[in-house]
Amino acid sequence: MLKRNCQHHRRSVAASLVQGVYVLECERQQNHQGSEVLAPPWWEFFHFELIRKLVDDADSSFFGAIYEFKPPASNQDSNAPKFVIAFRGTITKKESLTRDLTLDLHIIQNCLHRSSRFEIAMQAVRNVVSAAGSSNIWLAGHSLGSAMATLAGKNMAKMGILLETFLFNPPFFSAPIERIKYKNVKQGIRIASSLITAGLSVALTAHHGKPVSEDSFALLSSWIPNLFVNPGDHICSEYIGYFEHRRNMEEIGAGYIERLATQNSIGDLFLTAFGKESEPLHLLPSANLTVNLSPSPDFRNAHGLHQWWKPDQHLQSKQYIYR
Template structure:
């Protein structure tokens, strides 16, 4: 056993795990009113969760640990680790901002008091099996049934009770983004709204992005909207909720920050999702789309009309940031490092459900 630990300690860390080699060192003074700075900090804190778990797997402790710089650099302290009850892996972290740090500046009044961050899937044997099972639950729209999500939701509720939502950020990447999105939805339905940063959030729907013909894609989406709206009216009929009681309408005031890369098939569906909604409004079919966008054919036909069984990607409003830089491969397109790159070029769009 001791021999195994020594071998693990001897294994060199990836340069992408070491802050001084791949972190946003250009942010020596964070302007908390600058959206690009906020994005970079949120992504770095999520990376801190990834490295916490890698430190655990590699038995890196004390001075050998690589995770602390990912939050120390921005004057945060780690106050709690979220540990999965199935495989004991670290999947989340709660950070507290140190407002009395030596380089405190006037913009720090806009900094969050707490950040709750969640990592995505780690492709290593120690945690991969559990992570992949949760990925499958997400695809089946059953992430809310997992113990990992329940632990995450409990942590969010505890911090909300202490700090209130105006001073909390939620942040996640990939699977962690799905957890953050679901937690954010739940808190919003309770009457609160938390500033949320979703990096490469999974979009589980038909991958129309592989179709190059724009007219064909629009035709398929238009037909899909007509079918969904028709089924929704037929299935729900008189059981439609009043607008003020409709969970989808209640969610519309919440505008999470979503960060997607067109070259990443896991999250790129959001680009078409919001683009289609805008197109439907422009051609005068907004009412049809407003009904369609709240439903999925699968949930309608299966009779799963409960709000907690709604597909995760059904979202009323969001600030959508699209990375316009070229990504050489899927690993870069889905990776979290792109979101603090100082040469980042992106396009920000506000989509609101009216």
């Protein structure tokens, strides 16, 4: 039975289904057949069935999968998701590397939504939601795949459809402030950044009437995705400081400034000033943030998906709600 109310089990299931997509693509590239195929146990163990592979139209790679939960008749669970849509991250193998790296660059440039891969993913999400209803669907992704799931989840949330979402090592590209060892220096940089960002936001409000992102950010506040990050992973570790800084600013009475700053990035505000509207993918109003405090020997382990199904990790979870 899928133990939906057990946080470790939910996390492990979501991570395993994402791993299934990784294995599917690796086996496609290696042309595995028959007894060589190793992907199915990643979903069959939890009584899921693979009903569709999501195929990139540029390189024919498998970048996602749609799973349907089909438990034995004796283990029916009305709280379990009917469908899970999972997205893999970057694979460093020659047949998919170029396309994956191009999309990684799209994340940095905040233009992932313009890619054909995302259009395929978004249409798949819409179709499943239309068929099954939002309460029966999970989104899950790792790294690049978590960016896909984030964008899909945001788009659905703007329509009032809140999907349960699991984001493993989601990209947050910014200056690596979280890696600074001195707490006071780190806090000072974050406060200065918030003041600059809020100031630019106010200036644009005076010019345009209101910040471009204000309405959409408020709409997203009821959507609470589950984020899983590791302090040793510079790709996602800035989420730790991003959310904690908001709480700190509230405590010192600067909550209004931070509410302006948290929904914008300096780079995107400059683009807006020049008439190029851009909504930062990585900025989220609310989240359940889980941090893996277990020591990671290197970046590969800190960024690895495998850490999220291990039972012996030192995890710390906090909920952040935007108000």
